[in-house]
Amino acid sequence: MSLLQIDNLHLAIHDQPILKGITLGVEAGRVLGIIGESGSGKSMTASAIMQLLPNGTSMTGDILLEGIALTDMTETALNDVRGRLIGMVFQEPMTALNPLLTIGDQVAETLRLHQGMSRREALARAAEVLARVELPPARFPLNRYPHELSGGQRQRVVIAIAIACNPRLLIADEPTTALDVTTQAQILLLLKRLVAEDGMGLILISHDLAVVADIADDLAIMREGEVVEAGPTARVLREKSHPYTRALFEASSHQPDRRAIPTEAPLLEVRNLIRTYPLPRKSIFGKPGMFEAVRDVSFTLDHGESLGLVGESGCGKSTLTRAILGLDAAQGGSISVDGETVVAGQRMPTGLRAKMQVVFQDPYGSFNPRHKVSRLVSEPLHLLEDAPVGPERDAAIGQALGEVGLDETDAQKYIHEFSGGQRQRIAIARALIIRPRLIILDEAVSALDVSIRAQILDLLADLSTRHGLSYLFISHDLHVVRAITDRVMIMKSGQIVEEGATETVFADPQHDYTRTLLAAAPVLEEHVS
């Protein structure tokens, strides 16, 4: 008998079908990876197992935990199952914990609830559980509050809450998506160890095939509320019998065809750039400290080149990007684009701004929702002295939209009429309209599903081939950077620790930190061979 068996599960919210006949099984001591893009129903499957469903949900089918139907249980019985037999870990560690309670109390609460322990017993046991998730009480006392911990540490607390009562089944819904790659590797390792030690079943839900392939014994590929393929990981990855699995797999390791030829002529030159922030005062009368977010960074980006900038959150890559774009003033150094220079302390001249544009990460936050696409796309024309007007302006907008594979008529629509991928195309059109030499791509594909991401990467490759565009490609995703850049820089604590031709750096990293990053990054190819 399977630990968990889902049979022909149909689920609809307000008559909108979300799950269409899911059948899945999880064995004790094994890891089931559920893979799917947004809208595949993978998270709703987790909610269905927990029986924590939004109002207006109707459900048919069976969910059996050790042979007992969760679907038939009363709410009181379910409360007894949740936390005791099934634990759950969520995506957002920053908000998953109650900010007003200590971590000790939050872990102990599960124990007091299900094992009837006194507060003292429960706290003693909580200390042991926290030690199991590698938060030893000596360094992380029970009276810490969530805000005193990092994202990775908070996720460990959430895991501790979930496993405190040694549940039979653990569900982890995108547990590492919000975390850095090195932290992600540690959390995955921790989950794997806990499964091995406790013999519980683990359902690991992710959009990232590579993350799951690393630790899952079995895989289920979901799409639009259906399981399109399921089986042991090795077999699924080898056979890829369903076309969607194949497409997903190819998109995950997509290599866009880029034929731009980098020149030796420098386009962007950053020299000794320094960016500091004042820190909050330590005492009322003390001087505020200074935090150096970017410490003496210099690099050159050539015409036609695609340069990657990789680092974990807090390394200073966003601060550096903002300084290059002239959004924040630098405290030292200089920035030149195409021979025109701005030094620290000066305002960035319009002429220099007009030579570069940017595409941001969030396809939903990048546009004023109250403007039409034509106005959104044409905004950078503000930078030109002889900006086109009237029909010429319309033509420029139409052309920019055409470049990114959209239609001229889309100019009259509002941004909410477009999908995430289309919005990112519009963002690129906005960057292209003034024909800049340099486009800064700030995590520009990070928020997209893999299949959409592959298309946008193709578009970027194609545009750089056609126009000889240069890219500064900022990302935390090593895989994407490898696919689209000629050269790469690795940033840590405000400094560039390694720089070189992309393939050389990936094949033969010199700096310890680069090696750590590369080792932590999940790689899909290994599992296939």
Next chain:
Amino acid sequence: MRGLLVGGALAIVFLAAALLSLIWTPYDVEALDIAAKMQPPGGAHWFGTDHFGRDILSMIMVGARVSIAVALVAVGIGIGLGVPLGLAAATRKGSAFDEIIMRSNDLIFAFPSLLIAVMITAVFGPSALNAIIAIGIFNIPVFARLTRGAALSLWQREFILAARVAGKGPARISVEHILPNIANLLIVQGTIQFSLGILAEAGLSYIGLGVQPPTPSWGRMLADSQTLASLAPHLVLFPGFAIILTVLGLNLMGDGLRDLLDPRIRRARS
């Protein structure tokens, strides 16, 4: 949605009564007719008459005009001064200018509008203008704070960064991008402040710090008739109902507008 309709209808009724009173009222509100004093509702005087024989309905119509005018101008002062200050403070977060704006706001909040009115009256004597200034001053920090907070979060959004990359300056971005995106908030808050203004005006004129006789106002009507309440309850009830229904209508409208305009709720619906 139903709240919006009911609230809107109530607000429109009183607005119409106020506008109508400019050109016509059933009786002259300043004419005393002792022969017809203290008449109960009905007959020639729908809402009855007071102890001077003045027609209550007519007085309520003129009172609506006074209340609405005072509250509206006070909201205008709050928006007109508070919104630009809030927008400007948000463009220079943490600067001395921002600090001064925010601290002055805190300072004004320490003076409830009633106290401001008391101070003004102590110096200049009571008048309708006092009421407007007192309520208006109190509205400034309300709007400045709301605007600054909303603008600050917008300044972090990527579409504002994109506008900055497109070379637009803070003033232009404030007008082009920030203002349209906080307009909903301002409309909702404006409705709430409008209704609070009506209540405040009534309170001020009740204690004699607002509109002066012979111009009738809802607060004054209550104060004048309070001692007669047991003899003629209608003298107390009608002005009270007028205040309650107007404020209720505006509040329902504000809630309805918030539901209608809040992008979070709207997104969840679509």
Next chain:
Amino acid sequence: MLRYALKRLISLGLSLVAASLVIFLSLEIVPGDPAAAMLGINAEPETLKALRIELGLDKPPLQRYLSWTSGMLTGDFGISYTYRAPVSQIILDRIWISLPLALLALLLSTLIAVPAGIWAATKRGSIADIAIVGTTQLGVAIPNFWFAVILVLIFAINLGWFSAGGFPGWAGGPLPALKALTLPAIALALPQAAILTRVMRSALLDTLGEDFMRTARAKGLSQRQAIWRHGFRNALIPVLTIIGLQFSFLLAGAIIIENVFFLPGLGRLIFQAIAQRDLIVVESVIMLLVFAVIVITFLVDLAYAWVDPRLRSRA
């Protein structure tokens, strides 16, 4: 925590200085000659001169400001022009009506609003919720002085349970005094309770949507347990803000309500002082009320830190 409290305390001091400046400027400098303002246009030149000397108006403004503020620090608020008595004594006599009234009203409003708000939030969409929300809509629209008149009409005039106004003083024991304050406190409290109920309800509903509430449910807590153990304290933060704001509204609102019930409190004092143009009294009472508001703000800030550990460690 200590540093946070110290920072708040410094901010409290600065607010007091700023507020006293505002009051001084608007009451003593803006009118030009306060003595003329007090005596009116028909004053004899000699009387005017005598009053100016009595009030110290012949001294430079800075000196007057300093002696006013330093006087207040030692409890010397000056001599009332109309009552011919120390202002501090007059205030002391009256504060024992206004302060208990405001506290009583605040207590009443909180005791009604917090349970009602929680009840409505936990039973969202139920008939009870709809009824509570509807009542609060009406409650916020009712002006407290009108409500006071209606209360008098029903409970004092028709039923005769309470007297329609006046205050017997505390000398005759607390019961008659509290009885005299009951109707005024209810009139002040109910509209505030309506506002607070709405805040409590929506703050609690907001926390229900938080991620940590989902974590709480996943632990095996029932919806009710999750609300009590995790939702309530988080919802308390906005509620505390409103309770703090309400205290200042209640103190100021007393100016009106004390007039309805003929209670000889600070509100009535300030009202009479305006009529008699006794600027010294007006100035002192306003300063006292503003002082109360600023101190309450400080206490609310401390309460925040008590509820929220993030504030304790920051700042």
